[in-house]
Amino acid sequence: MNLPQHPNPWQTVSTRETYANPWIRVREDQVLKPTGGPGIYGVVEYKNxxxxxxxxxxxxxxxxxxxxxxxxxxxxxxxxxxxxxxxxxxxxxxxxxxxxxxxxxxxxxxxxxxxxxxxxxxxxxxxxxxxxxxxxxxxxxxxxxxxxxxxxxxxxxxxxxxxxxxxxxxxxxxxxxxxxxxxxxxx
CATH class of the missing domain: 3.90.79.10 (Nucleoside Triphosphate Pyrophosphohydrolase)
Structure with a gap:
């Protein structure tokens, strides 16, 4: 069964790193939410x-x-x-x-x-x-x-x-x- 795919409804306005160490990086993105309103999204990026x-x-x-x-x-x-x-x-x-x-x-x-x-x-x-x-x-x-x-x-x-x-x-x-x-x- 092929599942439906959808376009990304989020828009990233800006990104800033808030923390990093040898294993992870934490960033905070200013976004436009799927409804169009402003918001933030915190993301933990793993290096491994x-x-x-x-x-x-x-x-x-x-x-x-x-x-x-x-x-x-x-x-x-x-x-x-x-x-x-x-x-x-x-x-x-x-x-x-x-x-x-x-x-x-x-x-x-x-x-x-x-x-x-x-x-x-x-x-x-x-x-x-x-x-x-x-x-x-x-x-x-x-x-x-x-x-x-x-x-x-x-x-x-x-x-x-x-x-x-x-x-x-x-x-x-x-x-x-x-x-x-x-x-x-x-x-």
Missing amino acids: IAVGVIPIDAEGHTWLVGQWRYCHGSYEWEIPEGGCPAGESPAEAARRELLEETGIVASTIEPLLSGIQLSNSTSNEVCDIFIATGLTHTEAQPEDTEQLEVLRLPLAEAIQMARDGRIRDSVSVLALLAVAGRGDLIA
Whole structure:
């Protein structure tokens, strides 16, 4: 089914940067709204693409990463995930994040979802999600901003955690539900 496409009803009058760091840029646009009246639109621009990866071993288990999430003030369980800077492919970034966070090396990285818009009303952040198989193990190499706990569990249990709210990270929930929808990966 071809969905209808529509022209942009917003008109940008001016743009100014209000904040920037190595990961994000925040801008405020003066706009004419679709109704024609003046307004402002705040946009968070991400400098990296987000990547997530679900490692699945031959026994049908996966790994979650637990860490304190500063913005939400809570400890969260997630699939391994991180950022893909310019010049690195999303698949290679997924491999790197998997190694850094869990110590897992994957012989195969398969795309699961691509170009997912994580918060399209306020940011341009997109995410590519992968499945990793053919796993071997070495030592994790977390960044200095990460204090991680790694948990191996049945993939079906991780999917249930996404369904019942024990996993709340949007990338993780989306990835686990997409894997559940495939059905061929659950032991």
